[in-house]
Amino acid sequence: MAFLRNNFRLLRAARTAGLAGCFVLGACLSYGQTTNSCLDCHSAMPDPLGVTQEKFSQDIHSQKGLTCTSCHGGDASSYDPTVSMGTKAGFKGKIDRKQVPQLCASCHSNPTYMKQYNPSLRTDQLDQYHTSMHGKRQAAGDTKAAVCVDCHSVHDIRPPSDPRSTVNPVNIATTCSRCHSDAAYMKPYGIPTDQFANYKTSVHYQAMMVRGDLSAPTCTTCHGNHGATPPGVDKVQNVCANCHVFQAQMYGKSSHFKAFQSLGLPGCVVCHSNHGIHQPSDAMLGTGPQGVCMRCHQPGDKCDLARVKIQSGLMKLDSSITNADQTLSVAEASGMDVSEARLAQTQARDELIKARVTIHTYQEALVDQDVQAGLKIAAKDEQAGKDAMVERNQRRIGLGICFLAIAIMLAGLWLFIRKIEH
Amino acid sequence: MISAIYRWLDERLHLDDLIAPFRHKTVPVHRLTYWYFFGGITLFLFGVQVITGILLLLYYNAGANEAFESVQYIMTKVRYGWLIRSIHSWSANLMILTAFLHMFSVLFLKAYRKPREMTWISGMLLLFLVMGFGFSGYLLPWNTLAFFATKVGTAMVGQVPIVGQPMMVFLRGGPQVTGATLIRFFGFHVAVLPGLVGILIAVHLFMVQRLGMSVPPKIEAEWVENPSAKREMKFFPNFMLREMMAWYVAIGVLGALAAIFPWDLGVKADPFGSAPAGIKPEWYFLFMFQTLKLIPSKVWFVDGEVLGILGCGLAGLLWLLLPFFESEQPSRPKKWITGLGIFALMYVMGMSVYGFLAK
Structure with a gap:
């Protein structure tokens, strides 16, 4: 009897295990096949x-x-x-366009909910959006104003870090341009539609798209993203200062700052423009088509004279560095080691960059300090290149003397061999 | 004065007995005699290497943090440092070139035949060691090209089945090329290899001295037919003076190369940087490098690189044992060995040029 009872227990255990196995197998097979x-x-x-x-x-x-x-x-x-x-x-x-920001915000403005997915994700997008030009127009009933899905797309929303995302740094300008470059779409707002075309000619676009520098500015860097809005005439330098710290500090203490403020001019933009910011050059200080000073200043005035001196100082340093580079290149091509002078050339270049930054003080003496420091280094480097060439010539003269001595030895040996063999 | 000093020494050391074999030694004179000079030129260039190497040691610092700077100091600050280093580098390359020329001349003149098998083997071992000198010395300036060339070269050793990995770790002083590799290569370059080469040169010269100069079979046959055509010159001073003329020419070539094309130092190695695009080894390894590049990644079920390395090793071993495949009858040399020699020469030259031009 005990034997039967024990075996019955075993059968029951086997049946339970079999059922559990079937359940697990079924769950496994049905995994990923939920009905949608x-x-x-x-x-x-x-x-x-x-x-x-x-x-x-x-x-x-x-x-x-x-x-x-x-x-x-x-x-x-x-x-x-x-x-x-x-x-x-x-x-x-x-979902009605009017409802989109609220719907997205029902999760994205909930820090507790969002924390479970990405604790570092901000949850102030809706608040920011309300401060933006898009948000204000949308609140005023403008159905054309951008809402979340216009920038982020819908049903295939990718995180901004994904290069295929419409809001990845390399794609942002294109995303904005879909509306802002559409003249017909933007007509009611009376704002220009050439921003993207200008941006494509800019040094910032070059940095982003050609050099692949994802930290380079795009639309949202200056205008903000969810709170996108024009920075305002008197606040432009604050936007640029985010990256161009020294230039902004110098400009902030300069005479131009006060003058531009009193005239209601938009700071940096006056000389550098906004969307189409080109690589600055010393020609900006000149009187040619790229020159910017003479748009406001009069020929022969105090500032014009200072401009001439600053520009000639920068050009002198630039050409000194180029000359030193050429001399060093010739020496290098001759096999001379001028690596120390080459290294020093980077310091001369640093001085030139520094001088170009110091221009934002608009003080001739300060710019000249940097120029003189650079000139001193460049002159030393050029001399090093010339010295290397002198040494190269000395080596070749020495080689000629050695050849002569070797030729004499060879002739002597040959004569001696002939003598002993005859 | 000199003869007085010699007499004084001879009375005490019996130098005449030592020099006597040299006085009696003769060198066959025929239309291919000039090929005999290449062994002497190689030896002379080795002497240049020893002298310039010792001078470089006065300023060189082995170590990942100091090596590059010390060579830079030699090239820019030390008086005639540029000349010594450039001669050392150019002489190293010329020595490998003349060693190859010497090897092929011995092969085509059939000088490796009995009884000179051991002279061939010692010479071949010297050629391998000279290439080892080149490989180890290349790393010592610790520049980018040298660093990555060493990385690739030692990684190839690691491909050898069974013993490859331990050998690679031994060569590198660890799993990666680091400052430890530099110290190790420095040790090989200035202590281990010179010691081995010194011994082998002594053995090689002893056998050359003992067995005399070989005469190519064709010329030997001509001399048997016409004994009056047989000509010889004394090794000392006649051949020696001619050899000295070749050495002077070598000095001239070295001086010209050093003065007109001083050896470049390059950029300091950055172990964390990426390898320069299209990196290639020195010219004397180029034919092997290009061969390995051309072998497919898989040949049947064998890894292509492993197959290539084993193939190169086997070819080197067979080359070393070449005299033992030759006929012992001087009148009936095996023609296929000459054919193989021509093929090998063409292959080495062709692959080197291909490797140089390939991207």
């Missing part, structure tokens, strides 16, 4: 209703486990449209 009736239907629909599984799987929200119903409501588990898109299931349908 939304995608099943909408993937077969044409745009704008079409959303494929492939597209939605690229979306950061999809990757974090959110589904269609998270934004649109409804019941994705049912294939009955009256259930899946029924009011009982809280189906919202297409």
Whole structure:
């Protein structure tokens, strides 16, 4: 009896284990195959209703486990449209543009909720948006004003760090230009539409797109992103100062700062322009087409005289550095080691850069200090190159003398061999 | 004065007995005699290497933080330092070139035949050691090219099955090329290799002295037919004076190269930097490097690089043992060895040029 009882227990245990196994197997097989009736239907629909599984799987929200119903409501588990898109299931349908910022903010403005996905993500986007020109116009009922999905796209929203994202630094300017370069779209607002075209000619665009420097400025760097707005005439230097710290400090203490403020001129932009900021050159101090000083100053006035001296000082240093470089290159091509002078040349270049920055003080004496320091180094380097060439010539003279001595020795040996062999 | 000093020494050391073999030694004179000079030129250049190497040691500092700067100091601040270093570098390259020329001349003149098999083997070992000198010395300035060339070169050693990895770690002084590798290579370059080369040169010269100069089989046959055509010259002073003329020419060439093309120092090695694009080894390793590049990554089931390295090793071993494949009958030399020699020469030259031009 005990034997039977024991065996019965074993059979029961085996049955329980078998059932548990079937359950686990079933769960495993069904994993990843949860019903999504939304995608099943909408993937077969044409745009704008079409959303494929492939597209939605690229979306950061999809990757974090959110589904269609998270934004649109409804019941994705049912294939009955009256259930899946029924009011009982809280189906919202297409989100009205006016509602988009609020809908996104329902999660993105909730620090507790967002912390579980990305603790470092800001949650003030909606507040920022309300301060932006887009937000203000949207609040005033302008349906053309940009909302979240206009910049971030919809159903395939990627994180900004993804190079395919519409808000990745390399794509931001293109994203903004979709509206801001569309003359017909922007017509009611009466603002220029050449910003993107100008930006593409700028040194900032070159840095971003050609050199691949993702820290280079794009639209949002100066205008802000969610709180995008023009910086304001009197605040331009604060925007530029984020990167160009020394220039801004010098400008802030200069005579130009006060003058520009009293005239209501937009600081840095007066000389450097805004979207189409080109690589600054010494020609900006000249009187040619690139010259900027004479747009305001009169020929022969005190400032014009200072301008001439500053420009000639910078050009002198630039040409001294170039001459020293050429002399050192000739010496290097002759095999001479001039690495020390080459290293010192970087200091001369630093002085030139420093002098070009010091221009923002608009004080001739201060610029001249840097120029003189650079000239001293460049002169020393050029002398090092010349000395190397003198040494190279001495080496060749020495070689000639050696050749002569060797020739005499060879002739002597040959004569001696002939003598002993005859 | 000199003869008085010599007499004084001879009375005490019996120098005449030592010099007697040199006085009696003769060198065959024929249309290919000038090939005999290349061994002497190689020896002379080795002497230049020893002298300039010792002078460089006065200022050189082995160590990842000091090596580059010390060579830079030699090139720019030390009086005639540029000349000594440039001669050392150019002489090293010329020595490898003349050693190769000497090896091929011995091969084509059939001078490796019995009884000179051991002279060939000692010579071949010297050639390998001279290339080892080149490889170890190349790293010593610790510049970018040298650093990455050493990295690639030692990694190739690591590909050898079974013993490769331990050998690579031994050469590098660790799993990576670091300052420890530099110290190790410095040790090989100034102590281990000179010691081995010194011994082998002594053995090589002893055998050359003992067995005399070989006469090519064709010329030997001509002399047998016409004994009056056989001509010889005394090794000392006649051949020696001619050899000295060749040495003077070598000094002239070295001086010209050093003065017109001082050896470049390059940029200090940065172990964390990336390798320069299109990096290549020195010219004397280029034919092997290009061969390895051309072998597919997989040959049947064998790794292509492993196959290439083993192939190069096997070819080197067979080359070393070449005299043992030669006929012992002087009148019936094996023609395929000459054919193989021509093929090898063409292959080395062709692959070197291809490697030089390839991107």
